[in-house]
Amino acid sequence: xTRLNSNQILGLIIALxxxxxxxxxxxxxxFPLPRPIDSDLFPKVLGFTLxxxxxxxxxxxxxxxxxxxxxxxxxxAKPLLLRPWSRVVITSLAIxxxxxxxxxVGFVLTSLALSFGLAWYFGYRRHGVNLATSLGVxxxxxxxxxxxxxxxxxxxxxxx
Amino acid sequence: xxxxxxxxxxxxxxxxxxxxxxxxxxxxxxTIIGMLPGLGPISALALMIPVTFAMEPSSGLIxxxxxxxxxxxGGSTSSILLNAPGVAGTVATAFDGYPMARKGLAGKALAIAxxxxxxxxxxxxxxxxxxxxxLGRVAVSFGPAEYFALMVLGLTAVVTLSDKSLVKxxxxxxxxxxxxxxxxxxxxxxxxxxxxxxHLLDGIDFLVVALGVFALAEVFYMLLRGGGGKEQxxxxxxxxxxxxxxxxxxxxxxxxxxxxxxxVGVLPGAGATVASFLGYSMEKRIAKDGDxxxxxxxxxxxxxxxxxNAACTGSFVPLLILGVPGSGTTAVLLGALLVMGVSPGPMxxxxxxxxxxxxxxxxxxxxxxxxxxxxPLIPLIAKILDMPRPLLLSLILIFxxxxxxxxxxxxxxxxxxxxxxLLGLGMRLFGFPAAPLILALxxxxxxxxxxxxxxxISGGDWSIFIDKPISLALLIIxxxxxxxxxxxxxxxxxxxxxx
Amino acid sequence: xxxxxSLKRLTLLAxxxxxxxxxxxxxxxxxxxxxxxxxxxxxxxxGWDTLVRTxxxxxxxxxxxxxxxxxxxxxxxxxxVAWAQIARDSGNPHKLFAASPPIILxxxxxxxxxxxxxxxxxxxxxxxxxxxxxxxxSDYESLTDLVEAIRDNPGLSVGxxxxxxxMDHIAMAGMASAAGLNASDIxxxxxxxxGEAMTNLMGGHVEAVITGAGEASGQLEEGSDIRxxxxxxxxxxxxxxxxxxxxxxxxxxxxxxxxxxxxxxPDMPAEAVAYYEDLFAQMLETDGWASARDQLGxxxxxxxxEEFGAFLDEQKEQFSEVLSELGLRGE
Numbered sequence: 002x003t004r005l006n007s008n009q010i011l012g013l014i015i016a017l018x019x020x021x022x023x024x025x026x027x028x029x030x031x032f033p034l035p036r037p038i039d040s041d042l043f044p045k046v047l048g049f050t051l052x053x054x055x056x057x058x059x060x061x062x063x064x065x066x067x068x069x070x071x072x073x074x075x076x077x078a079k080p081l082l083l084r085p086w087s088r089v090v091i092t093s094l095a096i097x098x099x100x101x102x103x104x105x106v107g108f109v110l111t112s113l114a115l116s117f118g119l120a121w122y123f124g125y126r127r128h129g130v131n132l133a134t135s136l137g138v139x140x141x142x143x144x145x146x147x148x149x150x151x152x153x154x155x156x157x158x159x160x161x
Numbered sequence: 162x163x164x165x166x167x168x169x170x171x172x173x174x175x176x177x178x179x180x181x182x183x184x185x186x187x188x189x190x191x192t193i194i195g196m197l198p199g200l201g202p203i204s205a206l207a208l209m210i211p212v213t214f215a216m217e218p219s220s221g222l223i224x225x226x227x228x229x230x231x232x233x234x235g236g237s238t239s240s241i242l243l244n245a246p247g248v249a250g251t252v253a254t255a256f257d258g259y260p261m262a263r264k265g266l267a268g269k270a271l272a273i274a275x276x277x278x279x280x281x282x283x284x285x286x287x288x289x290x291x292x293x294x295x296l297g298r299v300a301v302s303f304g305p306a307e308y309f310a311l312m313v314l315g316l317t318a319v320v321t322l323s324d325k326s327l328v329k330x331x332x333x334x335x336x337x338x339x340x341x342x343x344x345x346x347x348x349x350x351x352x353x354x355x356x357x358x359x360h361l362l363d364g365i366d367f368l369v370v371a372l373g374v375f376a377l378a379e380v381f382y383m384l385l386r387g388g389g390g391k392e393q394x395x396x397x398x399x400x401x402x403x404x405x406x407x408x409x410x411x412x413x414x415x416x417x418x419x420x421x422x423x424x425v426g427v428l429p430g431a432g433a434t435v436a437s438f439l440g441y442s443m444e445k446r447i448a449k450d451g452d453x454x455x456x457x458x459x460x461x462x463x464x465x466x467x468x469x470n471a472a473c474t475g476s477f478v479p480l481l482i483l484g485v486p487g488s489g490t491t492a493v494l495l496g497a498l499l500v501m502g503v504s505p506g507p508m509x510x511x512x513x514x515x516x517x518x519x520x521x522x523x524x525x526x527x528x529x530x531x532x533x534x535x536x537p538l539i540p541l542i543a544k545i546l547d548m549p550r551p552l553l554l555s556l557i558l559i560f561x562x563x564x565x566x567x568x569x570x571x572x573x574x575x576x577x578x579x580x581x582x583l584l585g586l587g588m589r590l591f592g593f594p595a596a597p598l599i600l601a602l603x604x605x606x607x608x609x610x611x612x613x614x615x616x617x618i619s620g621g622d623w624s625i626f627i628d629k630p631i632s633l634a635l636l637i638i639x640x641x642x643x644x645x646x647x648x649x650x651x652x653x654x655x656x657x658x659x660x
Numbered sequence: 661x662x663x664x665x666s667l668k669r670l671t672l673l674a675x676x677x678x679x680x681x682x683x684x685x686x687x688x689x690x691x692x693x694x695x696x697x698x699x700x701x702x703x704x705x706x707g708w709d710t711l712v713r714t715x716x717x718x719x720x721x722x723x724x725x726x727x728x729x730x731x732x733x734x735x736x737x738x739x740x741v742a743w744a745q746i747a748r749d750s751g752n753p754h755k756l757f758a759a760s761p762p763i764i765l766x767x768x769x770x771x772x773x774x775x776x777x778x779x780x781x782x783x784x785x786x787x788x789x790x791x792x793x794x795x796x797x798s799d800y801e802s803l804t805d806l807v808e809a810i811r812d813n814p815g816l817s818v819g820x821x822x823x824x825x826x827m828d829h830i831a832m833a834g835m836a837s838a839a840g841l842n843a844s845d846i847x848x849x850x851x852x853x854x855g856e857a858m859t860n861l862m863g864g865h866v867e868a869v870i871t872g873a874g875e876a877s878g879q880l881e882e883g884s885d886i887r888x889x890x891x892x893x894x895x896x897x898x899x900x901x902x903x904x905x906x907x908x909x910x911x912x913x914x915x916x917x918x919x920x921x922x923x924x925x926p927d928m929p930a931e932a933v934a935y936y937e938d939l940f941a942q943m944l945e946t947d948g949w950a951s952a953r954d955q956l957g958x959x960x961x962x963x964x965x966e967e968f969g970a971f972l973d974e975q976k977e978q979f980s981e982v983l984s985e986l987g988l989r990g991e
Contacts, residue, residue: 123551304865362737
């Protein structure tokens with residue numbers, strides 16, 4: 002048995018998604034008043050279309066893929082936390098942490114930590130400049146929104 | 162010479178020193194609001210209403226209109242430099258603007274955007290002045306059936322926007338429609354795909370998806386490719402000058418998109434975003450080098466930038482002539498006018514000519530100010546790209562997060578943003594185009610709603626779509642625009658096999 | 661302060677104070693100890709947001725409260741997101757929000773777990789009414805004409821600015837029902853706002869439209885393409901709407917209020933309720949309020965906490981009835 006090519010794998014995943022989507026579409030309740038087209042028709046059509054497209058993708062020959070260049074030896078030599086995919090994962094985790102801490106800790110501190118911390122992690126070593134830029138941007142945005150436009154942003158543990 | 166006299170009268174109002182100051186403040190604030198992702202013109206205007214309470218109505222509208230078209234003008238900057246659309250209307254600007262910036266042509270891209278915005282804005286003001294009173298009828302002639310047909314026509318652009326693989330483009334488009342219909346279905350009040358959470362009742366905000374699959378995905382992509390601190394410094398700005406041949410090249414797209422953008426803007430509910438997409442796909446379709454669109458083609462930048470500014474002006478037609486808002490932003494403007502004691506509508510031209518002509522004249526001045534204000538700033542703003550890469554990436558992230566939180570005030574949306582960032586990265590790695598997804602996201606929901614609304618009115622009779630001449634014409638154009646490229650392909654293939 | 665004013669205030673105060681236990685009647689001097697979170701359960705620019713920002717501004721400008729009223733937007737789900745958030749904050753005396761009929765209708769439609777009974781009514785402030793519009797050259801001269809036409813042809817399309825089962829639909833269906841039609845005979849076509857519905861009326865795409873009188877009044881001046889044939893107020897309104905007959909004048913015994921008021925977190929202490937009630941009553945008397953109200957076309961309709969609570973219960977009953985008749989009553 003030959004290995005599946007990338008389009009075939011993607012086709013299978015998308016087909017599965019389409020099936021899940023359709024399963025939900027069939028659970029959309031009927032509207033009690035007569036409607037020429039009820040809420041469930043479009044989702045059903047979309048679900049079947051996606052399934053059909055997944056089949057076509059399965060049959061399509063993959064063209065040259067847009068995958069990043071093979072990871073060079075120097076990248077591989079880096080510690081685990083600095084390798085390319087680790088960078089994506091850690092950045093994502095930082096965003097999750099930011100989202101969860103935004104309200105309790107407050108807008109200014111979390112944004113500052115995210116901006117400063119990520120720039121550091123991405124390899125920026127001039128911490129003074131980093132801190133000044135991050136603080137400047139965050140404070141400017143915060144004041145513009147809260148004072149200038151009267152939009153409420155979470156204060157958190159800071160007094161302003 | 163009636164229009165001329167009216168215009169002179171308008172300039173008399175717009176050129177009063179205080180009003181000139183308001184135009185300036187408006188376009189300046191608008192540019193800044195537009196540049197910052199998430200700070201859309203809607204919230205900015207809503208929050209300005211109390212300020213305009215005490216103002217002369219013409220001054221108030223001059224100020225607020227300035228913020229509105231200034232924001233569309235400024236929104237292109239972050240689209241081009243950061244791939245992070247500042248406002249919804251400038252998403253299509255990123256398609257070719259950002260690749261240009263990546264090639265070291267940021268200065269030129271920003272200059273083209275500024276000129277295109279200026280010309281689009283100015284040509285459409287001329288239209289507004291000359292034909293606005295007649296256009297009220299055109300705006301109301303679009304009912305649900307006509308909107309459905311227009312959306313179908315818009316969606317056919319998916320074919321032109323997906324060049325690598327049609328199947329992948331179509332998949333992206335279907336997913337886009339799927340996202341657009343999430344939330345409460347307006348036609349029945351039924352929940353669809355909300356997964357039991359109140360956060361999804363209103364569906365997913367367009368900006369969350371756009372910032373995710375463009376800006377955040379781009380950050381991730383750079384991280385993957387080893388976008389650490391070592392990227393070689395490059396001349397990020399480049400020259401601002403356009404060559405004669407480049408001017409010639411974009412003259413056509415700018416002219417066509419001005420007209421298209423204005424008329425799309427006149428239609429209530431369509432607006433700058435739809436106009437910019439239609440402008441982009443129209444130019445891509447008729448261009449000889451259509452396959453270089455999306456890779457930094459200057460026509461692909463000029464067309465949507467012209468169209469969105471023209472549409473912004475066009476959207477003042479339903480507002481001022483009919484007194485009905487065509488978009489969220491003009492709804493806020495309408496509210497502000499009512500508060501100031503002016504009720505826009507058919508009688509406004511007679512009752513408050515000062516407001517009508519004053520605003521029109523102020524738009525000429527505002528557009529010139531925007532150009533003069535923005536051109537010298539380009540080298541300065543484009544310096545952003547000279548920033549060390551790690552710092553720039555972290556700032557783009559912060560901008561996206563603040564942009565999303567500032568419009569929805571929802572932590573849930575921040576997590577969604579991350580989800581769409583990862584989706585965008587995956588799409589990029591496996592060759593799925595993002596533009597069809599965004600296009601379908603904008604048009605899909607309006608298409609479904611208009612179709613069902615039309616059928617609700619006709620009692621389920623499908624002939625409503627072909628009985629109405631405008632709807633029929635649009636549908637025929639849609640079918641033709643789908644068939645022509647296919648026919649072309651078939652003929653080419655036949656020739657090749659023969660040869 | 662005039663004698664008349666303080667007398668009025670006394671009566672306003674007396675009601676809720678009498679309602680609560682005797683022990684709290686003495687603890688009257690409650691005042692906020694920090695700034696008040698004043699929530700608009702929607703994006704900037706809408707009706708709730710305007711109410712929140714206008715009242716906060718008047719209270720501040722008139723120096724009625726020592727503490728700041730901080731306007732906060734919590735959009736989503738037609739209010740459901742904000743309500744879920746506020747419902748978790750039981751007993752918090754520093755959390756208020758703007759409310760209107762959706763706080764009853766959205767839960768009835770099943771998209772919010774919380775309804776008005778989960779929160780503390782503070783005060784009803786203003787009201788608007790619904791209005792039925794037809795195009796200027798239409799054959800329908802009166803509401804009765806329209807009702808008769810619907811009786812003959814239930815397919816006749818009536819546009820409104822919100823989903824079926826929400827405000828505009830209920831207002832229309834309730835009227836139809838009072839006029840002797842079957843509520844579900846209305847071919848209600850939902851648009852995404854009153855403005856869009858009116859545009860479609862001008863273009864002749866629908867036969868009639870129901871929307872808020874305030875929103876429509878800008879459209880009803882001389883030379884307009886549309887015409888009003890009935891308003892849901894108990895008596896005639898002023899300004900451009902003075903010529904529009906009420907439903908009752910046309911023999912249809914039905915009124916519909918689009919009220920707006922302020923509610924607080926669940927189980928708010930009685931003395932805090934009394935404080936806010938008094939505050940809003942005072943605010944309604946100020947010149948700053950009068951000018952803002954007139955500019956926005958609002959009509960004062962004050963009710964104190966207890967009266968407002970009873971009104972809300974009554975509204976819920978009325979709405980459930982219409983929804984049952986439409987067959988839209990969930991569960």
